[in-house]
Amino acid sequence: MEILNAFFVAPFVDMGSDYIFFAEVVIAGVLTGVMYSLVALGFVLIFKASGVFNFSQGVMVLFAALTLVGLMEHGAPVWLALIGTVLVMIALAFAVEWVMLRRLVNQEEIVLFMSTIGLSFVLQGLGEMVWGSNVKALDIGIPSEPFEVGGILLNEFDLFAAASGAVLVGVLAVFFHYTRIGRALRAVADDHQAALSVGIPLRTIWIIVWSVAGMVGLVAGIMWGAKSGVQFSLSLIALKALPVLILGGFTSVPGAIVGGLIIGVGEKIAEIYWGPLFGGAIENWFAYVLALVFLLFRPQGLFGEKIIERV
Amino acid sequence: MTQRARQIGDALLKVEGVHLSFGGVKALSDVSFEIREHEILAIIGPNGAGKSSMLNVINGFYHPQEGTITYKGETRKRMKPHAAAKTGIARTFQNIALFRGMSTLDNIMTGRLLKMRRNFLWQALYWGPAKNEEMAHRASVERIIDFLEIQSIRRTPVGRLPYGLQKRVELGRALAAEPDLLLLDEPMAGMNVEEKEDMCRFVLDVNDEFGTTIALIEHDMSVVMDISDRVVVLDYGRKIADGTPDQVRADRVVIDAYLGVSHDQSETAEQA
């Protein structure tokens, strides 16, 4: 009885009794969730367009952040460093197409997957070789004053991060739904052969998609890096993107966003209200358990198409 | 053969000395022929003769080890599929390649992708000239839908359509590009008699109304004899005959190599 009470009653009583604190927990979760969403979004874009499960997405976040910090350390003003980093990420997309995709097209998926593992080592090594491996602070001048709304404590930085995430997602949604390139991208995602036959250049699409994934990575890198410093562990947020993808479906952009938010909020709430029952630190594995349970009921993800077995 | 409005002109595309092999398999050996402006050319031959490979060479999916393709007066050895599409070559596939997640309308719209010109900011705003352009594309897609008599399925995701209709949508997507050369890989395979008749009518009408040059692969000999102006026969990767349907039908080599074999096959297939 005691146990049931501790698991199923007490946490909800806590939530209800101090709802301002609860709101703060939820908001903190949403903000973490936005980061997860951004990383997952990078995965989804590349997976849709080229069928490649890009293991290096997390390292791309790190690499983008490292490049940005590195350029600023060399005296570049923020705007110049930003442009420089964007250019580097575009160059990276060209290189990936040139060295990997072009040569491995038509190979087994597992081969492409392995090659992205290789890419993640190359990127990490390259980033540390050029910019050094010590932890760096990233400060691009985003205000971070705390303030209060209706008793709930908020931070300007968090608000800024959430807003940029939302704007980015909005821009991408418009880009992919209403433009010629977006239409081409959806065609490529659906059927390579057919896309080629209507005149869509596959390689150009790949370059565009990897560039966009690089920029999404940059935004995630800025937000995360400004919060907790630019260091290797940054690339580990990609590990959190995996449960997000399971939840949202590997090919769904809205799925990546909603999935990220669910995982972000879910793990914060679990940590605060149920964590003590497990001796704390459940934030690290909660997402996986959530994804696993979810997998049992909806293997195709929240927004993925229903998987129909053809026999 | 029916009497048709268009005058058949000079060679639009010339295939010369094409060799294509996959490892040890010789798919095409020293194949030469031409496709003339405004004609309907049928490519026939037993299974594995290299017919699909030939179409794949023409629109750049396969790159021959030897030989050249001359199209609209330009000679080339290799070409990329998207570049072929730009020069006005559209096609359908033996094993249907549609955007299965999209509706009929969107599939056909995608066929017009190369014709869309406005830059993306305009499009993003869906404003002014971009809006007019979108409307124009819509209108032409609607004409194709009317032409192919598929109004009732315009919003249906094509993955859910029966085979015969999928083939029709695929033709629609190819037509949306307003091609000069249309390549059809077995457009009537797996269809019932009625569907075949419809498809024949569409092919003839496209050729008549727009003057589109068509090269098609077909196994049903009665269809081939009915709609084609000329026939090229492949067997084991070689061209064994080339001429009007009547000439080809009377050709000894063709009868031995192909007609004898395939007749039995198509009859058993029809009985089944």
Ligand SMILES: Nc1ncnc2c1ncn2[C@@H]1O[C@H](COP(=O)(O)OP(=O)(O)OP(=O)(O)O)[C@@H](O)[C@H]1O
């Ligand atoms: N991508 C490929 N890789 C390896 N071999 C191929 C490939 N494409 C075709 N071939 C081989 O080339 C030969 C010709 O095949 P092709 O598909 O052109 O024949 P086809 O005349 O279209 O036959 P069907 O009537 O069955 O469609 C066959 O032996 C086939 O196995």
Ligand SMILES: [Mg+2]
């Ligand atoms: Mg074939």
